[in-house]
Amino acid sequence: MVTDxxxxxxxxxxxxxxxxxxxxxxxxxxxxxxxxxGVLSSLQKACVDLELHPHEILTVSGxxxxxxxxxxxxxxxxxxxxxxxxxxxxxxxxxNHELTVIxxxxxxxxxxxxxxxxxxxxxxxxDLTYIVMxxxxxxxxxxxxxPTSEFGMKTKSTPFGSLETPLNPITAAIMxxxxxxxxxxSADPKGLTDLLCQAIQHKGFSLVxxxxxxxxxxxxxxxxxxxxxxxxxxxxxxxxxxWKAACEQALVWGEKIYYGKFFQVEKKPTxxxxxxxxxxxxxxxxxxxxxxxEQAKKLLEDMM
Amino acid sequence: xxxxxxxxxxxxxxxxxxxxxxxxxxxxxxxVRRGLHLYTYNAYQSIIRGGHIFLTFRVSTEKVYNHGxxxxxxxxxxxxxxxRHLKHMEPGSWVIYNSxxxxxxxxxxxxxxxxxxxxxxSDNNRNKLVQNTGALGVCMHILGLDFGILExxxxxxxxxKGQTVVDENIGVARAACDYAxxxxxxxxxxxxxxxxxxxxxxxxxxxxxxxxxxxVKFYAAYPMSPATGVLHWMAKYARDLGIMVRQVEDxxxxxTMAIGAAATGTRAMCATSGGxxxxxxxAVGSAGMMEIPVVxxxxxxxxxxxxxxTKTEQGDLWQMLGASQGDFPRIIVAPKDALDAFNTxxxxxxxxxxxxxxxxxxxxxxxxxxxxxxxxxxINFHPxxxxxxxxxxxxxxxxxxxxYKNTESGISPRAVPGLKGYVHVMATDEQDExxxxxxDEFTNPVKRRMMVEKRGRKMQDIFEHVAAPEIEGxxxxxxxxxxxxSTYGVIHEAVEQLKTExxxxxxxxxxxxxxxxxxxxxxxxxxxxKVIMVExxxxxxxxxxxxxxxxxxxxxxxxxxxxEPFMPHQVTNGVKEILDGETEVFVPEHKIMV
Numbered sequence: 001m002v003t004d005x006x007x008x009x010x011x012x013x014x015x016x017x018x019x020x021x022x023x024x025x026x027x028x029x030x031x032x033x034x035x036x037x038g039v040l041s042s043l044q045k046a047c048v049d050l051e052l053h054p055h056e057i058l059t060v061s062g063x064x065x066x067x068x069x070x071x072x073x074x075x076x077x078x079x080x081x082x083x084x085x086x087x088x089x090x091x092x093x094x095x096n097h098e099l100t101v102i103x104x105x106x107x108x109x110x111x112x113x114x115x116x117x118x119x120x121x122x123x124x125x126x127d128l129t130y131i132v133m134x135x136x137x138x139x140x141x142x143x144x145x146x147p148t149s150e151f152g153m154k155t156k157s158t159p160f161g162s163l164e165t166p167l168n169p170i171t172a173a174i175m176x177x178x179x180x181x182x183x184x185x186s187a188d189p190k191g192l193t194d195l196l197c198q199a200i201q202h203k204g205f206s207l208v209x210x211x212x213x214x215x216x217x218x219x220x221x222x223x224x225x226x227x228x229x230x231x232x233x234x235x236x237x238x239x240x241x242x243w244k245a246a247c248e249q250a251l252v253w254g255e256k257i258y259y260g261k262f263f264q265v266e267k268k269p270t271x272x273x274x275x276x277x278x279x280x281x282x283x284x285x286x287x288x289x290x291x292x293x294e295q296a297k298k299l300l301e302d303m304m
Numbered sequence: 305x306x307x308x309x310x311x312x313x314x315x316x317x318x319x320x321x322x323x324x325x326x327x328x329x330x331x332x333x334x335x336v337r338r339g340l341h342l343y344t345y346n347a348y349q350s351i352i353r354g355g356h357i358f359l360t361f362r363v364s365t366e367k368v369y370n371h372g373x374x375x376x377x378x379x380x381x382x383x384x385x386x387x388r389h390l391k392h393m394e395p396g397s398w399v400i401y402n403s404x405x406x407x408x409x410x411x412x413x414x415x416x417x418x419x420x421x422x423x424x425x426s427d428n429n430r431n432k433l434v435q436n437t438g439a440l441g442v443c444m445h446i447l448g449l450d451f452g453i454l455e456x457x458x459x460x461x462x463x464x465k466g467q468t469v470v471d472e473n474i475g476v477a478r479a480a481c482d483y484a485x486x487x488x489x490x491x492x493x494x495x496x497x498x499x500x501x502x503x504x505x506x507x508x509x510x511x512x513x514x515x516x517x518x519x520v521k522f523y524a525a526y527p528m529s530p531a532t533g534v535l536h537w538m539a540k541y542a543r544d545l546g547i548m549v550r551q552v553e554d555x556x557x558x559x560t561m562a563i564g565a566a567a568t569g570t571r572a573m574c575a576t577s578g579g580x581x582x583x584x585x586x587a588v589g590s591a592g593m594m595e596i597p598v599v600x601x602x603x604x605x606x607x608x609x610x611x612x613x614t615k616t617e618q619g620d621l622w623q624m625l626g627a628s629q630g631d632f633p634r635i636i637v638a639p640k641d642a643l644d645a646f647n648t649x650x651x652x653x654x655x656x657x658x659x660x661x662x663x664x665x666x667x668x669x670x671x672x673x674x675x676x677x678x679x680x681x682x683i684n685f686h687p688x689x690x691x692x693x694x695x696x697x698x699x700x701x702x703x704x705x706x707x708y709k710n711t712e713s714g715i716s717p718r719a720v721p722g723l724k725g726y727v728h729v730m731a732t733d734e735q736d737e738x739x740x741x742x743x744d745e746f747t748n749p750v751k752r753r754m755m756v757e758k759r760g761r762k763m764q765d766i767f768e769h770v771a772a773p774e775i776e777g778x779x780x781x782x783x784x785x786x787x788x789x790s791t792y793g794v795i796h797e798a799v800e801q802l803k804t805e806x807x808x809x810x811x812x813x814x815x816x817x818x819x820x821x822x823x824x825x826x827x828x829x830x831x832x833x834k835v836i837m838v839e840x841x842x843x844x845x846x847x848x849x850x851x852x853x854x855x856x857x858x859x860x861x862x863x864x865x866x867x868e869p870f871m872p873h874q875v876t877n878g879v880k881e882i883l884d885g886e887t888e889v890f891v892p893e894h895k896i897m898v
Contacts, residue, residue, distance in 0.1 A: 084587070088561070088567075091572065276543050
């Protein structure tokens with residue numbers, strides 16, 4: 001075992017980290033004003049509040065503007081393939097369940113090309129946190145329609161307006177079995193920090209879909225567009241245990257758009273809890289390799 | 305029957321759902337427990353009920369390399385089997401069938417037709433599986449086996465269903481056996497006993513077990529014939545052996561999940577067939593770029609596309625060579641049989657851990673679904689495990705850690721997530737030594753070149769760790785047969801058959817595809833009188849690869865792409881026709897309709 005809990009706990013009390021301790025090796029190369037800055041700083045604050053250390057965290061991303069996240073954040077990171085962050089992260093989390101695994105990416109990456117994995121991660125309830133920086137556009141490929149682009153939206157790939165209905169990540173996650181579903185807004189970093197803290201502490205698959213405006217390519221869903229519309233769900237006496245109410249509130253879209261925690265199931269066992277192989281012996285990545293003599297004997301007996 | 309050694313082939317034919325596997329297993333257990341060597345091949349179709357299944361067992365006192373050329377004893381479970389196979393039965397053979405429901409048709413002289421009146425012998429038992437048990441009873445007599453052996457096995461097999469079922473089955477088997485004693489001629493040579501009991505396994509089980517012995521702790525898969533057997537073994541033993549087994553939503557998820565697990569320092573593996581591998585392709589490159597060791601198995605089936613899901617082929621070689629965009633080191637190996645597949649898994653893990661790259665095992669339906677006996681003493685359950693330059697302890701100094709350090713060997717010590725002092729990012733983008741991307745804002749041709757060369761030179765000493773191919777058989781020969789992977793067993797026997805016909809042949813089996821032993825192969829083949837390439841595909845994929853690597857031109861070939869594996873006589877005939885100048889590319893006609 002590499003983790004030495006007693007020593008770590010002692011260190012934790014003397015070395016309280018600051019947000020800047022979670023700055024990555026390079027500064028973000030996002031466009032000035034990009035919503036992703038707010039997500040980065042909120043996650044840094046959340047990690048400080050949760051007294052996490054960089055080496056205890058693994059951030060995993062796919063491809064896209066927001067998927068450059070791990071390079072800007074000081075923790076272990078995997079910057080993987082387009083749409084595949086979730087299965088990469090699942091493998092890592094199951095192989096070392098002591099890591100705090102945070103997946104970061106965009107709406108195209110997660111709900112488009114990675115949509116299949118999103119569905120199955122939700123029902124699988126692996127203990128990881130998925131932050132989607134949802135800007136309703138493909139940014140890194142310079143502005144095409146995304147799965148969350150609104151009907152009629154004009155982009156470079158839909159110059160006459162999109163003919164497709166957008167996906168609602170919140171209802172999709174709830175229907176697929178996610179146990180923590182929230183919507184954040186990057187212009188409310190305090191609220192987002194709180195949601196991220198709750199999501200990371202939640203045992204199971206947590207989705208935080210964040211309105212993270214693209215100031216360069218999305219001229220429709222701008223800060224000015226969101227500002228008069230976004231309302232805090234917590235002001236509405238919403239019962240986040242009620243999945244029907246959660247879906248209803250998530251579908252409200254127009255003059256009012258709610259953000260906050262829509263849904264949570266606190267006590268559903270995670271895949272990590274249910275998997276007997278993880279019952280004892282610590283993370284499988286640090287276990288002894290090879291078969292014991294008795295195991296080999298049993299295998300041979302079964303073949304004879 | 306061969307005169308100098310016991311060599312006997314039994315085939316059971318019927319439709320899917322007629323319960324062929326059960327009597328097949330009973331016979332297999334009898335043979336291996338008797339110490340006999342065994343090789344079985346099951347010709348089947350992608351159907352759950354119906355169709356035609358043809359299960360062939362070849363039994364011998366010596367090691368059996370393939371399913372052989374003919375059948376000595378045919379068990380027909382339906383009329384269709386009789387209609388398809390009776391014409392291939394030669395003098396001195398037996399055909400067992402239920403005479404209540406099956407009409408034999410015209411047989412060659414000397415074929416003993418053993419019709420059994422199942423209804424009468426079973427007191428009108430209406431269970432359709434009763435004819436299978438009856439056939440086993442007749443087998444006991446023909447093979448010269450003591451009935452008690454069958455009685456023991458049937459008891460063990462049916463005791464879970466209660467004593468009545470046991471008695472019923474033994475009763476039918478005994479009645480059929482007695483009927484055979486009164487009516488049929490047994491084999492002149494009773495089945496012998498071998499030195500010691502043998503174990504038996506399928507190639508897929510051998511691959512899975514090889515993984516377990518190598519320390520695989522994470523296995524992911526999506527079901528796909530003919531690779532599913534690996535998943536089934538892993539799932540069955542997962543809890544006993546502490547292996548995390550996941551069935552994932554698609555092969556993209558399978559490969560990326562395995563690589564995610566491997567990124568933590570876990571030995572991770574996945575298996576699929578060509579179509580699934582197509583989905584895994586992008587992930588192969590991600591393991592190459594992030595320098596994460598992982599083992600992926602492709603059990604080839606007849607393609608392209610959905611192809612013939614239950615038939616064999618060696619048609620995915622170029623797919624493996626070209627899997628994923630870009631230029632990066634990978635290891636590709638094609639084991640020759642089940643035992644070799646078993647040993648190859650830990651061997652490949654040690655290599656991919658050393659070189660921090662993806663490794664691919666190419667199997668095929670013939671190896672993976674074929675079942676064969678194995679000497680229990682030949683199974684090394686405790687292979688050497690070498691994780692290479694893997695760091696699994698916290699850093700004790702404050703030195704800067706460079707995950708992709710530009711070392712002389714090209715291999716950078718690999719620390720796993722969770723450790724203090726080694727925090728880094730692995731990226732599928734090109735990156736600098738410290739993991740910072742040089743793909744976007746900071747593109748840099750000098751650094752890009754450095755990193756490509758760093759990865760490229762990782763495998764410079766790999767030839768010290770993998771065995772070069774060697775000629776089997778006489779050094780000097782009229783003809784040299786070159787094969788790769790699963791053709792090993794059939795070429796091995798063809799060489800012996802050619803010898804009895806006065807043709808001296810030898811055999812160059814090639815296992816390591818990447819790295820490829822160019823020097824050794826050129827040295828061997830440039831001294832050969834006549835070279836014939838043998839492969840289970842249409843376009844000579846391996847030949848074209850060998851030519852691209854060595855520049856050697858070979859103008860005579862034996863190829864097969866009808867879905868069925870080679871039979872030894874087909875290779876032998878091909879060599880003769882080629883030597884007689886009748887053809888340059890010989891494609892055998894597969895006469896058995898399966």
